[in-house]
Each structure stands twice: as structure tokens, then as C-alpha cells.
Amino acid sequence: MQTTSRQLPHHKALSGGTQQPRTPQPRRFDPIAMLSNSEMQAALGSGALMLIAWAVGGWSEILSIVIYVISYTLGGWSKAKEGVELLVKERDLDVNLLMIAAALGAASIGYWNEGAMLIFIFALSGALESYTMERSKKDISSLMALKPATAVRIEKGAMSEVAIDLLVIGDLLLVRPGELIPADGKVCQGESSVDQASITGESLPIEKSTGSEVFAGTVNGEGPLYIEVTKSAENTLFAKIIKMVEEAETELPDSQRFIKRLEAIYARVVVAATLLLITLPPLLLDWSWSATFYKAMVFLVVASPCALVSSIMPAMLSAISKSARKGILFKGGVHLENMARTSVVAFDKTGTLTEGTPQVTDFIAGDGYDRNELLAISASIENMSRHPLAEAVVRKAAEENLELHGVLESKSITGWGIEGEIDGQLWKIGKSNLLDELVKSSEGAGLEYWRSLRQQLESEGKTVSIILTDDQVAGMIALQDTVRPQAAAAVRKLQALGIKVAMLTGDRAATAQVIAGKTGVDLVFADLLPEDKVIQIKALREQYGHVVMVGDGVNDAPALATATVGIGMGMKGSGAALEIADVVLMNDNIEEIASTVSLARRSQRIVKQNMIFAVSVITVLMISNFVQGIALPFGVIGHEGSTILVILNGLRLLR
Known part of the structure; x- marks a missing residue:
């Protein structure tokens, strides 16, 4: 790139404002942040009022009941509102209404403290889930804070600060030491190290000089850089990442969709069973109305699927969050779920197993x-x-x-x-x-x-x-072409997981066999046109099951779309490959694919553990309630405690 025709002023001449980066810090448990969560504050306030009401109950029953009512309202208002809105808009029941109904039922027969305890623990588990899910998402969406707002543009030797949206391809920009790089581009002049952690997950800054490629949202180091814009604001790699973040936060895995459908059906069954428990035993078994109603309220509590509903998303989001910290972005939990079932990983050759610069x-x-x-x-x-x-x-x-x-x-x-x-x-x-x-x-x-x-x-x-x-x-x-230094190690790691590795290439068979010998892949398919790659992916899916395709070029896009999971190369990959891919390797490190499959499998194991544990607790508590009878507080602690445990179990993936 020629730069001699441009007038590049000395960087100290700039008088415009600066744009300091807000580099995300490693996330640890933050009790202050947790306590600032409004749901957590309401839950703790409800618990405090429950204790006060219990303490004053000995000398003023009326005051105690008033405080209990306030406790119920503070802890249960948001959940009751969600439940009622769902009932009115979609004519569906969920666990929120079941819990509120159980608490009000307990209060109606004089068990104010038990109802308040139910509201408190239910609100606490809900607040904990909200906080932990928000914490998981922040590991992905924290890069939103790195979105540049303005840039210093140089025109005819003069500098001016302009909005990012006004930049066009070919503009010359100045980025001073410590500032955010505002657009994707190439360095025209200057040498510096650039912190690309927000894009690639790399822990060490990368040296940049004339001709080097740089990305919006990364942080310039110790030297000024003059950069020529190569992509408009909406087409930068950073903009694509933001889009992927939004998709990852909204797309639910199949297992979670199933649980959501099951929740509505299950809630109706529980309500119907509770009504039968209230009416039939006094008529058929000569039970007292108060004992029957109490046992029905215990059933309503222990039969609710709170823990089952919370079994999946905390674990899935934790895994997605952990992957994001390593520069691997999932476009949704469904792709993590599918990746856990991987039987074959198919690599494009050029630019994926090889450097792509022959x-x-x-x-x-x-x-x-x-x-x-x-x-x-x-x-x-x-x-x-x-x-x-x-x-x-x-x-x-x-x-x-x-x-x-x-x-x-x-x-x-x-x-x-x-x-x-x-x-x-x-x-x-x-x-x-x-x-x-x-x-x-x-x-x-x-x-x-x-x-x-x-x-x-x-x-x-x-x-x-x-x-x-x-x-x-x-x-x-x-x-x-040069084989990537980590290609052979990446293949070995996948094979160690019991996964077959295939290579798809448009090169001749003899050339492909040489690369296969250097990398150790199991299956080689050569002389392929883009449509042939699609045919081979379909054949692999029929023979082996779930297939992951890894590619970087426009010609890989159809195969990426055909595979169970498509993985695109973020640094050198084409726009089409990134758009279609379900997962993006922001640092192009194919060695991370094996660890990502392992993480996906771990997340699925944890989900299964959570679901088995949740169903087991519900079953044991329901049987105990009918066979021997259990106290409402014990049912509350057992049921809601299991909900908290499955959430915490899912968070183990964040370590």
C-alpha cells in the first residue's frame, strides 16, 4: 500500500477529544454487584420481613399478619406479575403462579410463616438465577462497551473528529496510543502493539506495522497508527460479533424449548391434581378439610418444576460464556447442544488446515x-x-x-x-x-x-x-501451502475424543494426501467443487451422524450451512462464511475446537445431572407427602433448595 502521496500530520497536533478504551476485566464473584440486583434486594427484603413478622407474632398477631402481607408482596410481586401476564396473554400456567398459589393457600389456613418462607426462597432462587445468567451473558456482551463512537479522520492534512457511521472505505484515520481502533483497516504508517483480546481472545498484544490488518474495538498500544479504512461500520468484524451476541442471547436450545412446552402442560396437571386433592379425600377418606388443604399445598409446592426449568440455561450460558472468553463465539445454545453430539469434524484445507497463503x-x-x-x-x-x-x-x-x-x-x-x-x-x-x-x-x-x-x-x-x-x-x-503449526495437534485432540476428522478440498487427490499425511486426518475428499462439498457433508451425516464443518471461504458457505454445526474462521474468514457459520473462531485457532467439543459435552452432562436430580427430588418429596406427610417448610426448603443447587451446578462451567 502506497502512502507517500498522503500528508500524514504528526499525531501531537491533534486537538480533538480522546476516546479511552474500557477494557473488560476478569470477572469474579462480586457480592456488591449481586446485592445491587433489584430482584435480590426484593428477595432479601422479603426474608427480613418474614423474620420480623415471626418475631412479633408472639405479642401482636395483627401486626405480624400485616408484616407478612408486606413480605409476600415484596418477594412475590414480580413473579406474580409474570405469571398473571402469561395467563392473560397466552392462557398458560407456569411455576410462578403455582408458587404464589401455594403461598396464598398456606396463608389462608393460618400458615403465614410457611407461605412467607416459600415466597422468600422462591424469590431468592429466581434472583440468583437472574444474576448468574446476567453474569454469564456479560462475558459475551462486555465487548459491547468497546464499541467505538468517534474517529479522528485526516482530510487534506487536516484532522477532525467524526462519528463512526460517517466513515467510508478509503478514509485515513489517526489512532493515538491507548485509544480504541475505530474501524477495520490496514496500517498505512506507524508501529505499535494492539490488544486484540476483545476480538480474538488472545492474551498478548499483537505487533502491527505498515500493511498489518487491524480491527475495530481493539486497543492501540504504545505508538500512533495511521489506518486506512477497509470496511464500513456495519460490515466490520466487530459489528458481526455484536450481531452474534444478540443471536446468542435470544436463541434457545431444543432441550430448553421442550422444557418450556412441558412446563405449561405440567403446570396444568399439577393444578388439576391439587384441586382433586383438596376435594376428594374429605369426601372419600373422611379427612378433615384443614389437613387435606395443607397436604394439597405441600403437594403444590413440591410438585412444581422449578428445578427442572432451571436445569438447562445456566449451564448452557456458562459454557457459551467460557467459550467467549477464549475467542469462540456461539450464535445460540442450540449449536452448543449440537456440538456435544459431534461424530465427525470436516475441515476445509486451504486457510483452515493450512495457512492459506501459498x-x-x-x-x-x-x-x-x-x-x-x-x-x-x-x-x-x-x-x-x-x-x-x-x-x-x-x-x-x-x-x-x-x-x-x-x-x-x-x-x-x-x-x-x-x-x-x-x-x-x-x-x-x-x-x-x-x-x-x-x-x-x-x-x-x-x-x-x-x-x-x-x-x-x-x-x-x-x-x-x-x-x-x-x-x-x-x-x-x-x-x-504451509500447514498450520497447530493443525496436527488439533486433529490428534479431536481423535482422542473419538471423533473422526475429514478434509474437504478442491485440490487434486495427490496434493490432498500429502497434507493428510502431515496432519493425520482420517478421511480425505479431493477434487471437490462447492456443491461436491455439500454432497460429502450430507454423506458423512448419513454415515456417522452429527458433522461439524470448519471453513473460511465463500466456497465453504454451502457446506457450513449443510453441516450440523458450521464453524467459521473469524480472522481471515469471508463475510459469507461468518454469516452462515453457527460458531466463529475469532482467533482462527483450530486447536480450540477439541476443547470446545469437550466443553459442550460437559455442559450436556451437567444438564442431564440437573434434570435427573430435579426429577428425583420432586418424586421423593411427592411420595413422602402422600406416604408419611411432610411439613410445608421442609417441602419448601427441599424443592427450592434443589433449584438453587442446579443453578450452582451449571455455574461450575465458568471456572
């Missing part, structure tokens, strides 16, 4: 062609494409200081390569599989020579392209 290793010109001229022609045509292989050819020509030609009628040939016209002659560059279809020999060299050369180059793990003109081979290009 280098030209061999450039062979056919007889009658000047090597440098042919390289210049090839680079000129490839300059019309943004494919990594094309960019490698252009870089090779630039390294050798070759001058490019003007190209007419350039167009992409889907699934093969590119063609273009130079000085009236049509040139084509693309996959060497066309050699198997050609019948004519190139000038000065037989077709068998090129086939033999291709075989040799591919046996070395190189990708081979051919240069054609007039349907004759003019030359051959060999390129080689």
Missing part, C-alpha cells in the same frame, strides 16, 4: 516461451482474481520486479480457473486436471512431459496449475 515454488515455461514474459502474463491475468493461488502468482511477479500487462475480457471459469485476453491473445490459467482431457500437445513439448512433470510436483505436495493459450500448454505453475 507460495510459487516452481514456474516452468514451455519451449518457445520466455519464462519472465510468461510469468508477467500469468500474473496479469491472475491479478483479476482474489483467489489465494492467484495472489501467490502476482506476488511472485512482484518479487521479480516484472511489469504487468493490461488485460481485456477477463472472467472466472467456475470450478477451474480464470481466463483473460492480452494483446489479442486469449490465455487461461487453472487446474491441471485439464491435461487429462487435452489431446493436443503443446509446442515443443509432448503432453506426456507435462503429465509426468505434474505427477512429480504433486508427489511433493504441491498444487499444480497450467497455463494455456490456443488450447496448448504454455507453462506450468507449482504452488505449496
Whole structure:
């Protein structure tokens, strides 16, 4: 990128306002924050009033009842309001109304303290759940606080502070030390370290210099940076993350949807059973009305599915929160749930298992062609494409200081390569599989020579392209991509979890096998067009079950959408891949996929533990109530205590 034509003023000349970052701090248990929660304050106030009412009951029953009423109102108002709104709007029952009904029922037969205790513990468990779920979400949404508001733009040597929304691609910005980077862009001038933790989860700052890519919402370090904007505000990586956060907070997993549907049905059954318990025993078993009503209220308390309802979301949100701290963003709990069932992880090769920046290793010109001229022609045509292989050819020509030609009628040939016209002659560059279809020999060299050369180059793990003109081979290009340093370790970790690893690539089989040998993948599928990748993903799903697809390019988008869970590469991934992906690796570290699957499986185990525990407690308390009879306070503590325990069990994932 050339910057000499721009006037870059010294950064100390700026007189505009500064924009200091608000870097999120590690989250620990904060009792002050918990007590500032309005639900928690109401619950604790209700409990305090319950104790006061109990204490004054010995000398003033009327005053005691008045205080109990206030305690009921303070602790139960918000839950009662939620229950009534659901009943009026959707004609559905939930646990909120069941608990309020049980408390009022207890008070109606003189058990004011037991009802107040029920309200207090129910409100306390609800406040604890709200607080912990909010805490979990903050690990994702804390990056919202890092959204830049203004930027310092340089125009004709003058600086002005403008709103982020007014920036356009090509604007030149100044970011001083310690400030937020306001837009995605490339460094035009300056050197500094940038804290990218909010985007990638990396703990150490990354060194940036001329040509380096930077992202909105990250924090500049010790040196001033001049940055050219490469993306508008709504298309920045940061904006995409915000969108993913919003989706993650609203999308419920299938298990939670099932529990929500079950809650409404179950609540109706409990109400019907309670009414039968109130009316039938006095008529059929000669029980007293007060004893029957008391036992029915105990049943109403212990049969309510509070703990069951709270079994899932705290655990799911804790897992999503923990992943977010490591730079892995889920777009919803349903994807975490699906990831726990992973049987196969399929990787795209280029840019995923490999670095995605191939280098030209061999450039062979056919007889009658000047090597440098042919390289210049090839680079000129490839300059019309943004494919990594094309960019490698252009870089090779630039390294050798070759001058490019003007190209007419350039167009992409889907699934093969590119063609273009130079000085009236049509040139084509693309996959060497066309050699198997050609019948004519190139000038000065037989077709068998090129086939033999291709075989040799591919046996070395190189990708081979051919240069054609007039349907004759003019030359051959060999390129080689670098395997990611963590690729082999990422594959081994997945295999250790009992997961098969597949590689999908558009490269030839020989090239794919070399990469497979270096990474250790189990299954290799080569020579694939984008639609072929979709077919292979469907076949893997039919054979193995749940399939995770990992990719970074536009051509991976259909396969990402077809897989059970699609994982996109956040740093180098295309916009289409990020939009369609269900999970995004913000730091492109594929080694984290295995730990994410492990975390997803742990979350599912905890959910199952919670559900089994919740159902067991409900069952034991219900049986005890009918067989032997239990006191209402014991039923309250047993039932609501189990609710608190399942919430805390889910929070273990935050450690």
C-alpha cells in the first residue's frame, strides 16, 4: 500500500477529544454487584420481613399478619406479575403462579410463616438465577462497551473528529496510543502493539506495522497508527460479533424449548391434581378439610418444576460464556447442544488446515516461451482474481520486479480457473486436471512431459496449475501451502475424543494426501467443487451422524450451512462464511475446537445431572407427602433448595 502521496500530520497536533478504551476485566464473584440486583434486594427484603413478622407474632398477631402481607408482596410481586401476564396473554400456567398459589393457600389456613418462607426462597432462587445468567451473558456482551463512537479522520492534512457511521472505505484515520481502533483497516504508517483480546481472545498484544490488518474495538498500544479504512461500520468484524451476541442471547436450545412446552402442560396437571386433592379425600377418606388443604399445598409446592426449568440455561450460558472468553463465539445454545453430539469434524484445507497463503515454488515455461514474459502474463491475468493461488502468482511477479500487462475480457471459469485476453491473445490459467482431457500437445513439448512433470510436483505436495493459450500448454505453475503449526495437534485432540476428522478440498487427490499425511486426518475428499462439498457433508451425516464443518471461504458457505454445526474462521474468514457459520473462531485457532467439543459435552452432562436430580427430588418429596406427610417448610426448603443447587451446578462451567 502506497502512502507517500498522503500528508500524514504528526499525531501531537491533534486537538480533538480522546476516546479511552474500557477494557473488560476478569470477572469474579462480586457480592456488591449481586446485592445491587433489584430482584435480590426484593428477595432479601422479603426474608427480613418474614423474620420480623415471626418475631412479633408472639405479642401482636395483627401486626405480624400485616408484616407478612408486606413480605409476600415484596418477594412475590414480580413473579406474580409474570405469571398473571402469561395467563392473560397466552392462557398458560407456569411455576410462578403455582408458587404464589401455594403461598396464598398456606396463608389462608393460618400458615403465614410457611407461605412467607416459600415466597422468600422462591424469590431468592429466581434472583440468583437472574444474576448468574446476567453474569454469564456479560462475558459475551462486555465487548459491547468497546464499541467505538468517534474517529479522528485526516482530510487534506487536516484532522477532525467524526462519528463512526460517517466513515467510508478509503478514509485515513489517526489512532493515538491507548485509544480504541475505530474501524477495520490496514496500517498505512506507524508501529505499535494492539490488544486484540476483545476480538480474538488472545492474551498478548499483537505487533502491527505498515500493511498489518487491524480491527475495530481493539486497543492501540504504545505508538500512533495511521489506518486506512477497509470496511464500513456495519460490515466490520466487530459489528458481526455484536450481531452474534444478540443471536446468542435470544436463541434457545431444543432441550430448553421442550422444557418450556412441558412446563405449561405440567403446570396444568399439577393444578388439576391439587384441586382433586383438596376435594376428594374429605369426601372419600373422611379427612378433615384443614389437613387435606395443607397436604394439597405441600403437594403444590413440591410438585412444581422449578428445578427442572432451571436445569438447562445456566449451564448452557456458562459454557457459551467460557467459550467467549477464549475467542469462540456461539450464535445460540442450540449449536452448543449440537456440538456435544459431534461424530465427525470436516475441515476445509486451504486457510483452515493450512495457512492459506501459498507460495510459487516452481514456474516452468514451455519451449518457445520466455519464462519472465510468461510469468508477467500469468500474473496479469491472475491479478483479476482474489483467489489465494492467484495472489501467490502476482506476488511472485512482484518479487521479480516484472511489469504487468493490461488485460481485456477477463472472467472466472467456475470450478477451474480464470481466463483473460492480452494483446489479442486469449490465455487461461487453472487446474491441471485439464491435461487429462487435452489431446493436443503443446509446442515443443509432448503432453506426456507435462503429465509426468505434474505427477512429480504433486508427489511433493504441491498444487499444480497450467497455463494455456490456443488450447496448448504454455507453462506450468507449482504452488505449496504451509500447514498450520497447530493443525496436527488439533486433529490428534479431536481423535482422542473419538471423533473422526475429514478434509474437504478442491485440490487434486495427490496434493490432498500429502497434507493428510502431515496432519493425520482420517478421511480425505479431493477434487471437490462447492456443491461436491455439500454432497460429502450430507454423506458423512448419513454415515456417522452429527458433522461439524470448519471453513473460511465463500466456497465453504454451502457446506457450513449443510453441516450440523458450521464453524467459521473469524480472522481471515469471508463475510459469507461468518454469516452462515453457527460458531466463529475469532482467533482462527483450530486447536480450540477439541476443547470446545469437550466443553459442550460437559455442559450436556451437567444438564442431564440437573434434570435427573430435579426429577428425583420432586418424586421423593411427592411420595413422602402422600406416604408419611411432610411439613410445608421442609417441602419448601427441599424443592427450592434443589433449584438453587442446579443453578450452582451449571455455574461450575465458568471456572
